[in-house]
Amino acid sequence: MWYRRWSIVLDISALILAFALALYIRFNNLSMLSRSWYVITFIIVLTLDFLILYFKGLYDKKHKPLFNQIGIVIDGLVYSVFIYLLISYFTKMTYFSRLTLIYIFIIGLTFQITFKTILSYLQKRRYKKGLDLSNALVIGDYTKIPKELMDKLKTREYGINIVGYLSNDINGNGLNRLGSIKDFSEVVDKYNVEMIFIVSKMENVEEVINIGLDKYISIYSINNSINLPNYPMEIEIINDMPILKLKDVFISGFEGHMKRLLDFTLSLIALIILSPLFVIISLLIKLTSPGPVFFVQDRIGLNGKLFKAYKFRTMVINAEEILLKWLDENPEIREEYLVHHKLKNDPRVTKIGKFLRKTSLDELPQLFNVLKGDMSLVGPRPYLVRELNDTKHYARFLWRVPPGITGLWQISGRNEVDFEGRLEMDMQYISNWNLWLDINILFKTIPAVLKRDGAY
Incomplete structure (x- = not known):
């Protein structure tokens, strides 16, 4: 540029x-x-x-x-x-x-x-002169845009070129009507749209937003057209007017490459240094309970793709059957599991498994996931497939960044934080991400693990 x-x-x-x-x-x-x-x-x-x-x-x-x-x-x-x-x-x-x-x-x-x-x-x-412009599309009743702002946007002074508008029921002069709301996906591809201004309330606004997020389009809200609590927002100034904008919640460009370089370098060094510890833990697991050393499970990764997450096995081999039986026989335990998606006194956990979980040593094999690029050292929690429905409106943002071994919730009480609290902390991380935040979380993870805050 x-x-x-x-x-x-x-x-x-x-x-x-x-x-x-x-x-x-x-x-x-x-x-x-x-x-x-x-x-x-x-x-x-x-x-x-x-x-x-x-x-x-x-x-x-x-x-x-x-x-x-x-x-x-x-x-x-x-x-x-x-x-x-x-x-x-x-x-x-x-x-x-x-x-x-x-x-x-x-x-x-x-x-x-x-x-x-x-x-x-x-x-x-x-x-x-028409150079370096970003094509923009207006969604809804464009007549509700403040006239002063509309006049400024038309001058292209702010690098914005409005190609037209989409509306189900508005026709008029001033802007080129490119179709109805249902034509949104087709229009943004045809005109290479980089920005959209949602200017009035409409029933299918979430569908428009989801398509825009999938295509990495900047989304602005005028006249309270978006239900704000559901989305991370920031304020951008155009013509001295504050306009709400959905935060760009993805990691790319030079910063993304730096994050990946940091992940690869630190995970490789850690694996080399900790290799004797890997051998000791593997022997302890083998000697104390039957079954494999590693536990491999499908988790949701970047762009919603599944990957195989590695951990040291901390449970008995028929863990899922025991869990279902335990939840059926203990309604109060079922309630705890529904809130936290974990159990404080889990009957499936082995003796050595309790120690590994308390010290977070069970997660060390995820360094291989980081090395492969499935995960990052810092990021949102790698969610289970069965938790997909529980992630609600957070899901569209959670899958835009790689999951991490540690994150905000791990240094903020860990298992004492309920499932909804973890989701909110993951959103805070995604919305405010930068390399300094990653480094800060990594440094705070060490004392959090040593103190075993909220670990079980």
Whole structure:
């Protein structure tokens, strides 16, 4: 994308210019560039700043309003300089002039904001020429869209090209009617629609939303046209007007590749280091109860596809038969199982199985699932096929990201959280995902497992 490419180039250029100008102001020449610690400082600050800007979404496919971009730019330089100061303190790299660092911060911030302002102006010029536009479709009674907003959208100033509208009963001038609501799927494919504005209440709105989610279309709600509690929403500003938008709940692009790289690397290292433990646990399982070492079960993965999830076996081999009999004979136990989908005192669990569950060691074989790409280290719980109906409206979002070995519910009480609570926590994770969140959850998983909070 034109804007993204030039945004990256200009941000890097701004810091290069700031670094050179700061040295010139501080020392009246650029001879300090020959000092290795000045070069190292520049590389550290530049790398940190770029990574922070990237992971804060500054270089997303659709660029943000200028005000939001400036906020991210300020955060990028503040955090990168602060982290550099921590690094220099702990490594005792005190040769670099602190005054020069202040100059770099002020000049770099000035250049970045100036370049962003110019670039945003040029991007709007490109939009008006019909370049870099996202095709949009209006669903419902388009006359209910605020006139000021509609007039702005028609100018293409915000990168939106409205190709027409779909409605079962509205006809009129102003927009091209492309058919009724039932034609939605066909129309979005024909016109390569990337955005839809649902502008009025309608009976089959969930069907439209589900099709839009399947096709990764950005969905906006105007006039309270969507039942908000059922969907993760965020606010986007168009023409200074806040508009509700369904959150983009999927992991892709560079961040998705980084997540996969992190999963592969850490799971491979963990499997190598823990291989002696795998052997010990396998022997204990074999010696204490008849049956296989591993328990293999179908779970629902990315895009709703089934995969074979691996665990150390913690139950007797006829576990399902025992469970059904136990639930029939104990109504109070049945109620516990319906709420938690687990039992605190499960009669099927072996002695060594209780220990493995308490310590979460039974889940270690899922590292093979992570290595294969069926799972991630962090993600929603890998749900069972029989739990599909219980996931309700969450299902359309749960399958858009790979399931994880650990997640928010595992560090928030684990089995003390009921099934509905797990679903809500999984939705919180999906709606707010970033790499920093994954790393944070991984670090918090270790003490949660050691304390055995909510484990049984």
